[in-house]
Every structure is written in structure tokens, then in C-alpha cells.
Amino acid sequence: xxxxxxxxxxxxxRLARKRRRLTLIARALFALSVCALVxxxxxxxxxxWSLRAPREALPVATSAPVVAPFTSAFIERGAPWSDADAxxxxxxxxxxxxxxxxxTTTGAIILDGRTGRVLYEHGERSPLVPASTxxxxxxxxxxxxxxxxxxxxxxIVTDAPVRAAALDGDLYLVGGGDPELSTDDLRGAIxxxxxxxxxxxxxxxxxxxxxxxxxxxxxxxxxxxLEYGWAAPPSAxxxxxxxxxxxxxxxxxxxxxxxxxDPPGAAGRLIGGARSVSEDADNTLRIDPLPDGSGYxxxxxxxxxxxxxxxxxxxxxxxxxxxxxxxxxxxxxxxVAGDATTGMAPAGASTTLWTHRSRPLDRIIEQMALVSDxxxxxxxxxAVGADASGTGSLxxxxx
Numbered sequence: 172x173x174x175x176x177x178x179x180x181x182x183x184x185r186l187a188r189k190r191r192r193l194t195l196i197a198r199a200l201f202a203l204s205v206c207a208l209v210x211x212x213x214x215x216x217x218x219x220w221s222l223r224a225p226r227e228a229l230p231v232a233t234s235a236p237v238v239a240p241f242t243s244a245f246i247e248r249g250a251p252w253s254d255a256d257a258x259x260x261x262x263x264x265x266x267x268x269x270x271x272x273x274x275t276t277t278g279a280i281i282l283d284g285r286t287g288r289v290l291y292e293h294g295e296r297s298p299l300v301p302a303s304t305x306x307x308x309x310x311x312x313x314x315x316x317x318x319x320x321x322x323x324x325x326x327i328v329t330d331a332p333v334r335a336a337a338l339d340g341d342l343y344l345v346g347g348g349d350p351e352l353s354t355d356d357l358r359g360a361i362x363x364x365x366x367x368x369x370x371x372x373x374x375x376x377x378x379x380x381x382x383x384x385x386x387x388x389x390x391x392x393x394x395x396x397l398e399y400g401w402a403a404p405p406s407a408x409x410x411x412x413x414x415x416x417x418x419x420x421x422x423x424x425x426x427x428x429x430x431x432x433d434p435p436g437a438a439g440r441l442i443g444g445a446r447s448v449s450e451d452a453d454n455t456l457r458i459d460p461l462p463d464g465s466g467y468x469x470x471x472x473x474x475x476x477x478x479x480x481x482x483x484x485x486x487x488x489x490x491x492x493x494x495x496x497x498x499x500x501x502x503x504x505x506x507v508a509g510d511a512t513t514g515m516a517p518a519g520a521s522t523t524l525w526t527h528r529s530r531p532l533d534r535i536i537e538q539m540a541l542v543s544d545x546x547x548x549x550x551x552x553x554a555v556g557a558d559a560s561g562t563g564s565l566x567x568x569x570x
Contacts, residue, residue, distance in 0.1 A: 251283075252286075252288065257288075257290045257291075260281060260291050261291045264281060264291045265291070268293045278293065278297045279291070279292065279293045279294070280293075280295050303543045303545075305548075306539060306540065306548045309548050309551050309552050310548075310551070312551075312552075313532060313536065313555055314532065314533065314536065316555050316558050317554060317555070317558055319531060319533035320531050320533070321531065322529050322530070322531060322532070323347045323349035323352075323529040324347040324526060324529075325344070325345065325347050325356070325408070325526070325527045326344075326345045326347070326527075327344055327360055327523070327524045327526075328345060328520040328522060328523050328524065329341065329343060329520055329522050329524060330521070331522075333368075336368050336369060337370070337371040337372075337373055338373055339374075340374045341372075341374035341375045341377050342372050342374065342375075342377065342524070343379055343514075344357075344376065344379065344492060344493065344496055345379045346379060346380045346382060346383075346406065346407035346489070346492070347407065348382055348383060348407045348550055348553060348563060349527070349550075350409075350412075350535055350539075350547040351412075351535060352408075352527070352529070353410060353411055354410055354433065354435075354495065354499070356410075356527050357492075357495060357499055358499050358503065360496070360524075360525040360527065361499050361500050361502075361505055363524070363525050364500075365504060365505055367524065369505065370504060370505055371505070371506045372507045373508050374508065375509030375511070375512050376493050376497040376500070376507055376509065376511045377493065377512055377514045377516070378408050378493035378512070378513045379407075379408065379489075379513070379514065379515050379516045380406045380407040380409075380513065381562075382407035382557055382562070382563055383405060383406055383407035383553045383556075383563035384562050384563065384564045386404055386405075386487055386488055386489050386490075387404065387564075388404045389404075389549060389565060397486075399483065399484055400413065400483065400484050400546075401484075402484055402545065403484035403488070403545075403546050404485070404487075404488060405488075405546070405549040405550050405552075406488035406492075407489070407553070407557075408488065408492045409485070409492065409550070410488070410491070410492055411433070411434055411437075413484060413485050413546045414484055414485060415432060415437040415482070415483055415484075415485055415491075416432070416433045416480055416482055417430060417458055417469075417481045417483070418431040418478050419431075419445055419456070419469075419478065419480075419481070420478040420479075421448075421478075422447040423447070423475065424447075426446075426447060427444035427445060427446060428444065428445040428446075428447050428473045430469065435495065435498045435499065435502065436498035437491050437494065437495055438466060439461075439466035439494075440466030441467055442461070442466065442467075442469070443470045444469055444470075445469055445472065445473040446471070446473065447472075447473055448472045448473065448475065449474065449475060450474050450475045451474070453474070454473060454474055455471035455472045456469075457469070457470045458481055460483065460486065464487065467483065489513050490511075490512075490513055493511035493512060493513060494511040496511070497510075535551075536551075552565070552568035553568050555568050556568030556569075556570065
């Protein structure tokens, strides 16, 4: 087969490529700078702790180590802080907090965990937005109220009998507030139901998210953030971190990019499309929620290249959970006669067809802290409210 002749690249395109390479290099340097900053903070924190941390003998390794539950007893160990100790902490902290890595508006306070004595402070009275530091408060409240071993339960129940491989009524998906419930979990539920010999659901798929009350957006979020995954509304029944994933693959022939949606059925109605353009062109892709909340509008240009993933928040997570479970049922070989809808499971729905338990709470909190996950924090705040008041509304969580 004849080789393809070299493609002529106009000077303007070559310049665009060069600018793009320079932009990528600049972003890489910025990422390295952020990593260096994180390393500086960690090293600084260890340096401060080393001033007071008592030296202990290295533990003797055992064949089956036992992990003790978390307590705050370590605060009571060690000698009280002297004035000289506090001065040493201040000298170690000041260069870090006042360094070029932090803005001049930074506020910081280091306290003695036992007495509350201030060991170092900087900009302590400046009115600053606490931002993700509030996740520490949410984590502490959840651990205190629920316990580190707490697991969230999601169930599928019914009040209908099974006759000749058919469930003669509605199927209820009851949410327990699991922040990590996934599409794969629901897919496993359908496989389990099929293994039980059920291949037809004669009624509807009903999603019950009543534990946290009606799906509602946190009013403190900026309106322009609400469409993105990091501002997904909480719900007692939310899947895949409250976001829908769009995977767009450009068409090499210059047509519309293909669109794959996960969880299946979660995006609702899709209108429009993204044009596939030259790899040198600008990416002007837009994925906007439709005004009526029924789906998304896709528009703009997508440069040729590898598939690209984008995430948008699910505005009505409980409704979408029902749609996704119904979609998965058909895909798994279980037919559903009724629609996907929402409502409370009746008191008589005592037959449990499937139960899923989350990871322990302390493991979920580790994940929240690792990536500063907003969705998990919002879910845990509602869990605290549900534990205290019976309904996990925002107000009950804050109370």
C-alpha cells in the first residue's frame, strides 16, 4: 500500500501547536509546584510535631498485628508545653505560614490539644472562608455520632409475592445514605435477583430516598458550580458520587463525536452534539443541563484525539437511581413492566431481595480526606442529622 504523503502544516497551525506545548509545559510546572508545596507543608508539620512528640521504642513486629480503635488518648501523654516550647513552635511555624507558598490572607492557629493554649497564631481574626477545612469538623462529628465501624445499608425490598419467576408487584430500592454506592453495586443487585429466579418485575422500580428527606441543593453553593460533579446534591440514594460521566470520542471523519453515558440512563435526554475538528483547533465543548432538568445539551467543537471524559452533577439523584436500576434490569435480562419512580417503601415491604453494606465509616473518611471529596462530606453531614433527628436534612445535620 502506498505511503501517505507528508501533510502540509500551515505556519499558523505550527504556531498553535507550539503555544499548546508551552501551555502543557507551564501546567506541568504548576503541578510540580503544587506537589512541592504539599511536601513543604507535610515536612513543616512533622518538624513542629517532632518538637513535642516523645520518643518511643520501636514496636516489636508480630505475625498478626492488631489495629487498636482510634482514640484521643494520645493528647494526654507528654509534658505540658513550656513558654520555651511554645516559642520554638512559633519559630518553626512562622517561616512556613509566612512563606511565599501561602497568600498574605492566610490564617493559622496552633493550639495545645489538652488545654487550648495558643502556641502560634497568624491572621487569626481575619474573616476567611473556612472552605474544605470544615471537612475535619464533619468527619469528627460523623465518627463521634456513628462510630468508625458504621456501615451504610442499601436494600431492595418488596411487599409482593413471586409467582413463576415473576415478582407480582413493585420493587423498592431503599437508600441508607451510602456515599460510595456505585453503578456496579446496582448491577450486582440485578444479578442477585436474577440468580433468585426472578426474570420479570410486574410493577414499578421505586427509589426511596426518604431517610435524608427531599433531594435538595446546599444553598451555600455558588449557582455556577451546581452543574459540576463537585457540587452534586446529596441524597440517601445517590450513585457514582452524584455525577454522570460523559465519554466523548471524536470522529476521525469530522462528524459528530460519539457520546457514552455512565451510569446508563442517568443523563436523561441528550440534544445536540459536538463537532469533531482538527487536533489543532480549540476545544469549545459545552455540556449544559436542560432548563427543565430532563437531560443535557451538548454543543461546540472537540479536537481530534483520544476519548475525553467530563462529569456533570445529577440534579435529582433519587429519581435517577430508579431510572438506572430499571435500565440495568433490562440490560441484565430482568424485564420491568412498570416505570421508574420515587416514593417510600410501605411498612409491609418486609421481603428483602438484596442488601449492600458500605465500607466502614473510617475508610470512607480516609477517602474523603485524601481527595477532599465534597460529595462524601455532604452525605456524612446528612448522616449525622439522620442519626440525631431521624431525617438527614441539611438543617438537622448542622443542628
